[in-house]
Amino acid sequence: GTWKFSIGDNPEWAMSEYDDSDWDNINVPESWESNGYADYNGFAWYRNSFMVSDLEPEKNYFLLAGYIDDVDEVYLNGELIGKTGVMPPRVVTAHEIYRKYWIPEGLLKQDETNLIAVRVYDEYQRGGIYGGNVGIFFDREDDMLEVNLSGMWQFEDYRKSDGDQQIAPKKIFVPGYWEDQGY
Numbered sequence: 001g002t003w004k005f006s007i008g009d010n011p012e013w014a015m016s017e018y019d020d021s022d023w024d025n026i027n028v029p030e031s032w033e034s035n036g037y038a039d040y041n042g043f044a045w046y047r048n049s050f051m052v053s054d055l056e057p058e059k060n061y062f063l064l065a066g067y068i069d070d071v072d073e074v075y076l077n078g079e080l081i082g083k084t085g086v087m088p089p090r091v092v093t094a095h096e097i098y099r100k101y102w103i104p105e106g107l108l109k110q111d112e113t114n115l116i117a118v119r120v121y122d123e124y125q126r127g128g129i130y131g132g133n134v135g136i137f138f139d140r141e142d143d144m145l146e147v148n149l150s151g152m153w154q155f156e157d158y159r160k161s162d163g164d165q166q167i168a169p170k171k172i173f174v175p176g177y178w179e180d181q182g183y
Helices: none
Strands: 002-007 024-027 042-051 061-069 071-076 079-084 098-102 113-122 128-138 151-155 158-161 163-166 170-174
Touching: 042 128, 061 071, 061 079, 061 113, 071 098, 079 098, 079 170, 113 128
Parallel strands: none
Antiparallel strands: 002 024, 002 042, 042 113, 061 098, 061 128, 071 079, 071 113, 151 170, 158 163
């Protein structure tokens, strides 16, 4: 559908109270080049406000964000719920990875306005949310999942040299491949 869109980068754009009324409208999923931003490479943000009226509290909800070129961070109501790839200065693209982010319990508000904000960095060629399904879903076969452990995890990287050498602690978003997050 139609989302709000702005080129540039400002962390305030993740917040629900930010006024995006003067932003452009853009079709999702389609590259931003096919929406009039030919040859643009760099940072841009997408925002979409919506209401939900019939949440089922026992369900685990996911945001499917489709395919994004190259790197993304996704916020729901101002909270980071997922990221794939590595932002500048050491860009690691994840343009071929389908985005699926678990929504923490209680973050999705019933009968109130919710906001999804997607920060995207594109290094070259097409950019943005360019394909796949985009929406909020739950898995009907997910009955066995009692505790969802998705989110930002801390991990340590050990490498072989003259014995085990500990590298500084890192953060990684789970679920996800560490290769897609720069490791």
